[in-house]
Amino acid sequence: KQFDIGIDLKNLASCFRHTPEDLTATFAAGMLFSEAQEKLKESGQWIPLNPPENGTSTVGGIISANRFGLRRHRHGTARDWVIATTVVNGEGKIVKAGANVVKNVSGYDMNKLYIGARGTLGILLDISFKLAPIPEKRITFRACFSTPEEALGMSNQINNSPVEVEALTVVKGRWTAAKAKHWWVLIELMGTEQSLADQSTVLSSILEKSSANRWGEASKEDTQFYWKTTQFGNNEASPPFxxxxxxxxxxxxxxxxxxxxxxxxxxxxxxxxxxxxxxxxxxxxxxxxxxxxxxxxxxxxxxxxxxxxxxxxxxxx
Ligand SMILES: Cc1cc2nc3c(=O)[nH]c(=O)nc-3n(C[C@H](O)[C@H](O)[C@H](O)COP(=O)(O)OP(=O)(O)OC[C@H]3O[C@@H](n4cnc5c(N)ncnc54)[C@H](O)[C@@H]3O)c2cc1C
Missing domain, CATH: 3.30.70 (Alpha-Beta Plaits)
Structure with missing residues (x-):
């Protein structure tokens, strides 16, 4: 590995302040991202970022590398959710930016500088986020197409429909099942039980009229398999070069x-x-x-x- 300075931040992991009624929370930058999400789950809330990671990434690492996952479709990236940061800058000074309020419009939004800066502008000590409620339920549909034009055409059509899509991705090769030849369109819908029943009817009628070779709502096991494969690659694919x-x-x-x-x-x-x-x-x-x-x-x-x-x-x- 090549780097100039190595600083171990794993002891910078205890700060946690959560105000569920304001939908905001602050985490020490060295806390594991998975642990941060786990803490919020108790209140039915989450940081709406789901980057593929193996449980070892820290909150500071995710933000400094500006990592995103497939729910970016609905929730955007860290730039949409970080509201305040505390940083030690190159002069050893502790600098605060932003505030723990969902709407803050005064001055330059210096937080944005640190998102994706990979530690080049200072060390993040703590990071505050706006939060979102975890939806009551999520369901997944998969449709398989022979060409990228068909798959991308379908995703446009779904985007322009009234269904509440949380994640939508088109994948091919290592991010589909081993030996699969088709382009997969994976769609995750979110909502209440009742609204999902209605959305499911709308989406099914769109897919029914499409050129999909195969399509349908995924079972619980298939849902896990599809999203895992799409995030990490199928089990026959060697790690990417x-x-x-x-x-x-x-x-x-x-x-x-x-x-x-x-x-x-x-x-x-x-x-x-x-x-x-x-x-x-x-x-x-x-x-x-x-x-x-x-x-x-x-x-x-x-x-x-x-x-x-x-x-x-x-x-x-
Ligand atoms: C399937 C998969 C795909 C991945 N894809 C990518 C990818 O596309 N791009 C990518 O970059 N990584 C990727 N990763 C690696 C990893 O998920 C991210 O890099 C994550 O940010 C690592 O977190 P970390 O806490 O280990 O940070 P580190 O690896 O320790 O650091 C990541 C970067 O953030 C900086 N940093 C970390 N903490 C702080 C802090 N507190 N203050 C300031 N700077 C800090 C570091 O200097 C470094 O530049 C992937 C991992 C998996 C499993």
Whole structure:
């Protein structure tokens, strides 16, 4: 691993202040993100971020790396939920930004600087969040399509329908079942028991008229399997050599995905169409410069993690 200074923050983990009636909470930056979510669960609340992680990531690490998960579709990213930070800056001074209130409009929003700064601007000591209530119930639908155009067309149609989508992703390759040939569209709906029954009828009638080879509401076991596979990859896929997270204008997503799938028909892709976010698996032989040129011509940016990334230029080409 390459870094300049290593600081162990695991003892910075005890601060926890929660005001359930205001839907706000403050956590020490060294607290495990999973532990933070567990504490809020008791009050039926959560930080609406669900990045894939193995239970070892800290609150500070998630925010400093600006990690997001598939519920970004509805809830956005850390920039939408962090309301206050306490930081030790490069001069050793403790600096506070923001306030523990849901609406705060005075001055510059300095919190945003630290989100995704990867520790370059100071060490986060504690972080305050707006919270959301955990929905009464969630259900998942899966639909399988032969082409990316069909899969992305369907996700547009669902986005424009009245159903309350919490997560929607289009995946292919390592993020579907081993040997699956189709593009999966995974849709998570949220709401009360009654509203989900109504939404389920609306979504079923959309999918029924579509060109999906297979579609349906997932059982409890399948729901777990689909989301786990989509987050971590299927059990036959070896750990990715490298991964590119691409942010691109939403209007360009379809063209970019089409280019990738024509250029490398076996590539693995994870797409959040409503956020303009595309994650591409890079193999040892991937031609990085061609795809980076394509993305920048379309007005997008790329972050690469994994093998062959040893400098700032490699990571943010
Ligand atoms: C399936 C999967 C996918 C992943 N994908 C990605 C990915 O796309 N991008 C990615 O970056 N990681 C990814 N990760 C790794 C990991 O989930 C994140 O990097 C997470 O942020 C690590 O948290 P950590 O507490 O271990 O932080 P660390 O790994 O210790 O630190 C992460 C970064 O945050 C900074 N940092 C940590 N704590 C603080 C603090 N208190 N104040 C200031 N800066 C701080 C560090 O300097 C470092 O730059 C992935 C992990 C899994 C399991």
């Amino acid at each position: 490298a991964e590119a997270t691409i942010s691109i204008p939403k209007s360009k997503v379809e063209q970019l995905v089409y280019n990738f799938s024509v250029g490398e028909p076996d590539c693995s892709l994870k797409i959040l169409p409503a956020s303009g976010s595309v994650i591409l698996e890079l193999t040892e032989g991937s031609d990085r410069s061609t795809f980076i040129d394509q993305v920048s011509e379309m007005g997008g940016t790329v972050e690469i993690i994994g093998s062959g990334v040893s400098s700032v230029e490699d990571r943010w080409p």
